[in-house]
Amino acid sequence: MPSRSENSPNIQVPKSEANVIPFEPHDYTDFHDGDDGGPELPLINTFDIDGVIFMGDEFTGVWPGPEDIIITGRSITQSDETLSMLRERGIFNQVYFNPLRRNDPEYSREASGEWKAKVLRMLQICYDIGIHFEDDPIQIEKIQQAKLDINIVHLHHTLTVK
Numbered sequence: 001m002p003s004r005s006e007n008s009p010n011i012q013v014p015k016s017e018a019n020v021i022p023f024e025p026h027d028y029t030d031f032h033d034g035d036d037g038g039p040e041l042p043l044i045n046t047f048d049i050d051g052v053i054f055m056g057d058e059f060t061g062v063w064p065g066p067e068d069i070i071i072t073g074r075s076i077t078q079s080d081e082t083l084s085m086l087r088e089r090g091i092f093n094q095v096y097f098n099p100l101r102r103n104d105p106e107y108s109r110e111a112s113g114e115w116k117a118k119v120l121r122m123l124q125i126c127y128d129i130g131i132h133f134e135d136d137p138i139q140i141e142k143i144q145q146a147k148l149d150i151n152i153v154h155l156h157h158t159l160t161v162k
C-alpha cells in the first residue's frame with residue numbers, strides 16, 4: 001500500500017515574502033475608553049429581546065440603533081425562530097444567544113443574567129457600552145453584581161411574561 005505522501009500531490013509553496021502574513025498580537029491592555037488618552041471605543045447600547053425589543057406580536061418594542069448589540073436569554077436552540085422574528089421587524093443587529101438549551105437543568109433567569117454579564121464584560125474590550133436595556137429584575141441584579149460600570153435601564157411592564 002502506497003504511503004500517504006506518495007498519494008498526495010506534490011505542492012510546492014514558494015517561500016517568498018508574499019506568502020508571509022504579518023501578525024502582530026494585539027495588546028488589549030492598550031484598549032481604553034479615552035479617559036486616559038487611549039483611543040475612544042465605539043459607544044453602543046445593548047438590548048435584551050423579550051420584554052424589550054419583543055413586546056408581543058401586536059406591538060413594536062424598543063428598537064436598537066444600527067451598531068447596537070442584542071444579548072438574549074433565549075437559547076441558541078431558538079436562534080432560527082428568533083432571527084426570523086427580528087428580521088421581520090427589520091432588525092439585523094448582532095445577537096448573542098444563551099448557550100444553554102431550554103431543557104438544560106441549569107437554564108434559569110439567574111443563569112441568563114450571569115451569562116449576559118459575561119457577554120457584556122467581553123464586549124467591553126471592544127466597546128464602550130452606554131446602556132443595557134433589560135426588563136427582568138432578576139437578570140438586572142445579576143448584571144449589577146458583576147460591577148461592569150454599565151447603566152441599566154429597567155423596562156417595567158406586564159406586556160410579556162418573564
Ligand SMILES: [Mg+2]
Pocket residue numbers: 048049050051052134135136
Ligand atoms: Mg427579557
